[in-house]
Amino acid sequence: MTEKLADRRRADLEKLPRVQRERLSHIDFKLYFLGELRRADVVERFETGPAGATRDIAQYREIAPENLELDPATKAYHPTAEFTPLFEHQPQRVLTALSQGFGEGIGDQLQPMVRCEFPHALSLPKMSVLAPITRAINRGKAVRLCYTSINSGISEREIVPLALVDNGIRWHVRAFDRKHREFRDFVVTRMKDPTVLEDSSVLQEETVERDDQWSRLIELELVPHPEHPRPEVVQMDYDMPDGLLKIKVRAANAGYMLRRWNVDCSPDHSLRGPQYALWLADPLALYGADSAPLAPGYINPRGEGNQRVVQAL
Template sequence: MAVTHPRQELLDRLPQAQRERLSHIDFKLYFLGELRRSDVAERFGTGPAAATRDIAQYRQIAPENLLLDPAAKVYRSTADFAPLFEHAPLRVLTALSQGFGEGLGDDLKPMVRCEFPTALSLPPVSVLAPISRAIHRGKAVRLTYTSVESGRTEREIVPLALVDIGLRWHVRAYDRRRKGFRDFVFTRMETPTVLEDSPIADEEGPNQDDQWNRVIELELVPHPEHPRPEVVLMDYAMPDGVLRVKVRAANAGYMLRRWNIDCSPDHSQRGLEYALWLRDPLALYGANNAQLAPGYRDPRAESVDKPIRAM
């Protein structure tokens, strides 16, 4: 039976709002090394007295985590600091690079100097909003869509989920015109309208999308031709030499291309950008977009050169 630490028991008894404030204090000390009373007051819109009480509560729970610098009127983290809360790396990086709720819209500022790639393609908010409403409420959408294959057409779709493939966002949806599940790119949509009175048929529901519901486990290993495999093991935290990743079949090809994984059966892709190799390319068998994966060869001979037709 797992034993709960007394500190954790104390944190669990606190109201959710107070835990959020204490987590923010923990974050500031852990990742920025200092904390001011105004950091809490401005972030949560509380008065100075309330911020002082929150800091006092934190000091009561973890007195060894911070020391007051009276000259600068700032609390600093100690060499013995141990975080009270779990901080997910992706959320930490987002907060450090884009702010942590201070400010609105374009006023958000990074917490530390940082650089990240500019998004070349983002969905218009006027298109994103009705699509997200339809997903949340289980509704169909009527829109004008321009595809590489069919040009500009009127469609009715039943959105299932939003997907980020690194270079763009798209929505996974049932296409009533094609009678199947497809990927629709946001920037190719025009005037989406939620259809309030259009019932969703059984075959249009998320449980019927086999590619979406099929989960593939990929075993990624250092590329056999990489000059420093020990560096790859460090980069991807692979203590046993294998990185196991689960992806949906509907997204597998996109993800493997985004990650630059050599998916050739004979690890024939060359270049330092291919740090990892898919140990068993047959794991992708049956994934509709597998041919998007670098070096992938369809084991069905008649399909080897068959291109993936873009939506």
């Protein structure tokens, strides 16, 4: 497809109401990733009548006539060999839709679109705990709760939740801790009986704008581990044709991310094993990040005693 034609199609789509673009995007998704589309797919997904679904399919065909063809025997549309997606489908959203459903159903009714298997989540927060926390984040409020930490056991805390963080293993909350007067990470599953403090004012020093570790973005340069037997495979796995993957991550989360992906952060790439496919080319990029001690092999250039210990472990 020529760039001129692509621009014209984008312009045609922009003229349509947002709700119709969403329906056309669903048609595009079904054709692209499932290889078939029926009028009932649009009716069931958006609860529109058959006539409305027919109009949506006709609109899609008007914009991209070469993208689909009707099989008279099955009354299903299929993508043609010339199919080019009309919409940019984000990988994470696509994989979520394929594995957990695309908003079709409520609660336990959600079903994967194709056979799919993924790791069981062994640590999930209780909804009765999560809901007050997310309300506080959304409304800029403080929360009183009981919290159990590895170092000090159970205690009552007042925190100002700022953001939810998924580190790949469990969820934690980035928050201002009024007990220690600093920003910390709190594991959601270790919280009990959170109560939103409606009448407690949040001070400027407790807001996300004052959290330097959250605001600071670090650029990390990852390369295939020098000891990996097949660096070309690593380049394929991480889409790094030039042998370099640059990512930006918050200082508060860098250590979690590097630990999740088993990135060797030792200065001399000394960690060994098939799990270490990547090496952090410049470990000094982590200097000053409170989460750095979580990174595999990281050595504080000023000595271990000068590095703050991450609390949410």
